[in-house]
Amino acid sequence: MKLTGKQTWTYSKPLYINATGTAVGPEEAAGPLGETYDITFGDLHCGQENWELAERHLMEQAIDACMKNAGKTPDEMDLFLSGDLINQTIIANYTARKNQIPYLGMFGACSTSMETLALASALIDGDFANTVLTAVSSHNATAERQFRYPTEYGGQKPDTATYTVTGAGASIISSKPSPYQIKMATIGRVLDLGITDPFDMGSAMAPAAADTIATHFEDTGRSPSDYDLIVTGDLSAVGSPILLELLREKNYDLSSNHQDCGLLVYRPDQPVFAGGSGCACSAVVTYGHLLKEMKEGKLKRIFVIATGALMNPMMVQQKETIPTIAHGVVIEVADGGGV
Amino acid sequence: MVEYFIAFVVGGLICVVGQLLMDIFKLTPAHVTSSFVVAGAALDGFGLYDKLIQFAGAGATVPITSFGHSLLHGAMAEAEEHGFIGIAMGIFQLTSAGISSAILFGFIVAVLFKPKG
Amino acid sequence: MGKNELSPEQQAYKEKIKPLQPTPPYFVNCLKAFLIGGLICAIGQGITNFYITFFNFTEKTAGNPTVATLILVASLLTGIGVYDKLGQFAGAGSIVPVTGFANAVTSAALEHKSEGLVLGVATNLFKLAGAVIVFGAVAAYIIGMIRYLFQMVL
Numbered sequence: 341m342k343l344t345g346k347q348t349w350t351y352s353k354p355l356y357i358n359a360t361g362t363a364v365g366p367e368e369a370a371g372p373l374g375e376t377y378d379i380t381f382g383d384l385h386c387g388q389e390n391w392e393l394a395e396r397h398l399m400e401q402a403i404d405a406c407m408k409n410a411g412k413t414p415d416e417m418d419l420f421l422s423g424d425l426i427n428q429t430i431i432a433n434y435t436a437r438k439n440q441i442p443y444l445g446m447f448g449a450c451s452t453s454m455e456t457l458a459l460a461s462a463l464i465d466g467d468f469a470n471t472v473l474t475a476v477s478s479h480n481a482t483a484e485r486q487f488r489y490p491t492e493y494g495g496q497k498p499d500t501a502t503y504t505v506t507g508a509g510a511s512i513i514s515s516k517p518s519p520y521q522i523k524m525a526t527i528g529r530v531l532d533l534g535i536t537d538p539f540d541m542g543s544a545m546a547p548a549a550a551d552t553i554a555t556h557f558e559d560t561g562r563s564p565s566d567y568d569l570i571v572t573g574d575l576s577a578v579g580s581p582i583l584l585e586l587l588r589e590k591n592y593d594l595s596s597n598h599q600d601c602g603l604l605v606y607r608p609d610q611p612v613f614a615g616g617s618g619c620a621c622s623a624v625v626t627y628g629h630l631l632k633e634m635k636e637g638k639l640k641r642i643f644v645i646a647t648g649a650l651m652n653p654m655m656v657q658q659k660e661t662i663p664t665i666a667h668g669v670v671i672e673v674a675d676g677g678g679v
Numbered sequence: 680m681v682e683y684f685i686a687f688v689v690g691g692l693i694c695v696v697g698q699l700l701m702d703i704f705k706l707t708p709a710h711v712t713s714s715f716v717v718a719g720a721a722l723d724g725f726g727l728y729d730k731l732i733q734f735a736g737a738g739a740t741v742p743i744t745s746f747g748h749s750l751l752h753g754a755m756a757e758a759e760e761h762g763f764i765g766i767a768m769g770i771f772q773l774t775s776a777g778i779s780s781a782i783l784f785g786f787i788v789a790v791l792f793k794p795k796g
Numbered sequence: 797m798g799k800n801e802l803s804p805e806q807q808a809y810k811e812k813i814k815p816l817q818p819t820p821p822y823f824v825n826c827l828k829a830f831l832i833g834g835l836i837c838a839i840g841q842g843i844t845n846f847y848i849t850f851f852n853f854t855e856k857t858a859g860n861p862t863v864a865t866l867i868l869v870a871s872l873l874t875g876i877g878v879y880d881k882l883g884q885f886a887g888a889g890s891i892v893p894v895t896g897f898a899n900a901v902t903s904a905a906l907e908h909k910s911e912g913l914v915l916g917v918a919t920n921l922f923k924l925a926g927a928v929i930v931f932g933a934v935a936a937y938i939i940g941m942i943r944y945l946f947q948m949v950l
Contacts, residue, residue, distance in 0.1 A: 384796040390910035391796075481796040490907030491794045492874050493924065494883020494890050494899045495708050496701070496825075499818045534806030537705070543813050581816050611884075661806070682845075683838045690837025690893065691830035697888030698829035702820045708891045708900075709927045715892060716932035724939040737840035740859045741866065741893045742833070743928060749859075750936035751943075758944050766940040770933055776860035777867065777894060778929070781901045782921065784871035789905035789917045795877030 342465065345559025347552075348526045349458065351465045356518040356674065357457075357511050358471075360627035361406030363398045365480065365506030368616075368624065371606045376628035377507075378405035384481060384506060391491075392426065395479035395508075398620075399424070399435045402508035403475050410512045414439045417512070418469035421460050423452035424477045424619055425504075426486060431477050441473060449648030450574050451528070452476045453509065453623040454667040458525035460513045461669075470514055477508035478618030487538070487653055500540040500578045503612035505605060509623025517674060520631055524670040526559065528552040530650065532663040538656045542579025542614055545647040548664040549575060550586035552645055556668055557592060564594050568639045571630065573622035573646035573666075574602040576615030601625035622646040626671075634673050641672045682736050689731070689738030712743050719747030749773040825887055832882070832889035840866055840893075863894050870895035874902040900925040 344350045362377045369380035379401045381387070386394040386401075399422070407413060420439065422432035423446035436443035448455040456474035463469045481491045483504035489495050513522065531551055535544035549572050557563060564570060564587075575583055580600045587594050601622045602615035626644050633639045645668040651660070697715065700706045706714070722728040728748040732739040739745060750770055757769025771778065802810065843862045847853040853861065873879040879899045883890045890896055904923040908916035922929065 385793075391794075392910070481794065484796075485907050489924070490903040491796045492877060492880050492899070492903035492906055494874075494879045494886075494896065494903070496884055496887035496891075498820055532806070533809040534802040535810075540817075543817060546813075547809065578817060582813050585812075585816060661802075683841050686841040687834035687838040690840075691834025691889075694829040694833025694886075694889045694892045695826045697833075697892040698826050699822075701888055702822055702825055708888075708896070709924060711888065712891065712896065712900075713927045713931040716928050717935040720932060720935040720939050724943055735837075736855075737844050737862065738834075738837045740844070740862065741837045741840035741895075743892055743894055743897055745859070746894070746897070746928065747932050747935060750932045751939055754936050754940040755943065758940060763941070763944065766937060766944065770936055770940070773860070774932075777863045777897070780864040780867045781871075781898050781925070784868050784898065785901035785905045785921055786917060788871045788875035788902050789909050789921075790913070792875035792906060794903075794906050794909070 344524070347528070347555050348524055348559035349462060350524050351461055351522060353465050353515050354517070355461045355464055355513060355515055355522045357520040357522065357631065357671070358514055358516055358518045359406050359410030359512045360631060361402040361404065361409060361510040362624045362628045363401040363405065363508050364624055367610060367612070368505055368507050368605060371610065373605060373625065373629045376632055377624060378402070378409070391479060391481040391485065392430070395424065395426070395431050395477050395482050396434055398479065398506070398508040399431055399475055399477040400438065402477070402510040403435070403439065403473065406473070406510040406512055412512065414441055417441045417471055417473040419444065419460070419463060419472045421446055421456040421472060422475045423447050423456065425449065426482050432475070435475065448665055448667065449650050450617060450619050450621065451646040451648030451665050451667045452619045453573065453626070454525070454644055454646035454669045457511065457513070457522065457669050458527065458667055461522045461525065464513060464515060472513045473510065474513065475508060475510040476619040476623045478504050478506070478620040480504045480506045483618060497613055498539050499613055500537070500542065501613040502541055502574060502576045502602060502615055502617035503606070504618040505616045505621040505624065507620035507624045509620060509627040511627055519635055519674055521672050521674040522669060523672050524560065526552050526556040526668040528666040530663045530665050532661050534661045536656070536659065536661050538651070538662070540578060541574070541617060541649050542576040543582060544649055544662040545664040545666065546575055546579040546582035547586060548666040549583050549645050549647045552666040552668050553587060554590050554592060556643065564592050564597060567597060567641055567643050569642040570594055570598050571642060571644050572598070572600045574615070574617035575600050575647060576602040576617065578614045604629065634671070641670065643668055643670050685734065686736050686738035689735035690741055693742045693744060715742065715744045716747040719744030720751045723748040723751045746774060746777065828885060829887050829889035832886035833892060836890070836893040836895055866893070866895050867898040870898035871902040874899045875906065897925050897928060
């Protein structure tokens, strides 16, 4: 049985992340992880005409870098799982139009990164594909104009707001050995704890992350100390302490090994409010920085939980509360280095 | 120099009211500015806004509250001459400069510039 | 409001996270709004005096060219990408003055440039600022009617 407990999948085949590719914008390149990305752009437009094209360019560049790192071509891929934040996931759709790989569009807001990774692994484990390409993207300006205000509007954001990461992350998954093995995934359920403030995603999403993490421990019988690092996607400086508090109530202590991609991706003195967010936030940090740490032997087993807020501006204006979700994936350094 | 100081203080205080509405009552900027325009028209309804302008000058004409005041003033001026229909005729009379220049400059800037993000 | 009533669990969560959430820096925000809002008004006073001194406007009529000048400046500052940074610093201090109206118009128009001049720029020009005109016109209309009725009766 691959289903473990209620919501956790334990893959029966050995599955690996063969290669990754990341592309980011200027603010991320200037961040503390600037060295870990494959491609960086000094300009938010990424040399393109408009914001949407800029985001598409980021995703294409991340995929190109991923293909190059793997020494593969798109026609060797059996499936393309991809998503982003923009209406009808058009960034992913138009990228799929170009690369001509059989495509399944995904949407889990900022949790899409781990959603694609979990599902890609499951499809390979179920023999529906041999090699799967995943990619997610987000762009500060496309997110601003769709979810908030025009980019040049002089509104004031509160300290609880987050800064959408401009970037894209891609990965190739297959059963061909590599140093990074995907062992398990825990699929989250949609939680809504009544937050209505669209400028406070951290508070809205923390319960979903706590639920997925606690369920993962119950399903697997593991405890926080089984992981070198438990990293959340974009809870930021506001959601992270709430997460620790919620898990402490359930007798899980994450205070020594929890980090948040939204806090890792920027320096505190950058103008990013409570931290980074967006699909690309967890993707570029995981595919760039965290896998590098694993390669260097600093981390052996990590649990990455990407968190997403499943609302849109219309729902916010209709005074609906914000539903949220979190999906987690366990990545380990493969036995014997995996090679 | 005194008039500059009064304009600064009165204009600043009107903005502080707006800031408190945003921070404490969590109003969006659109809600704040809409409320202010209605407030300006209401104050003018009682003839109070003119007194504020006399006292504070640009401190009262520059905040968006003066937009509501001007709308009502234009309407009332035409109503003097044409009765009820004058209200409809005069409502945008005094605010025309503000609205038309916002349209013109907004359009030109949009054509010439690119959003910076 | 029925559908929006919070369940006991949601209510409890809201209470629980209160101590963990940052409170807005009320005083600093108000001070910044005061300084920048006041400064914009003082500059407006200078422009008014300029028009009165050099272009024969009266104190009553100088308001129009003053507003138009401030709108021009704010539109340009929006175009070169400065006004959004000013707004993050000043909050209501740069939203409440008429320059904020110009920023709302220009930023919406500029953002939708990629969808063309007609369906992008022109259609979206009043996307944010339209609310001010709608509420202003409706309020002025109703208050004008009431005042006119009173004047007739008295």
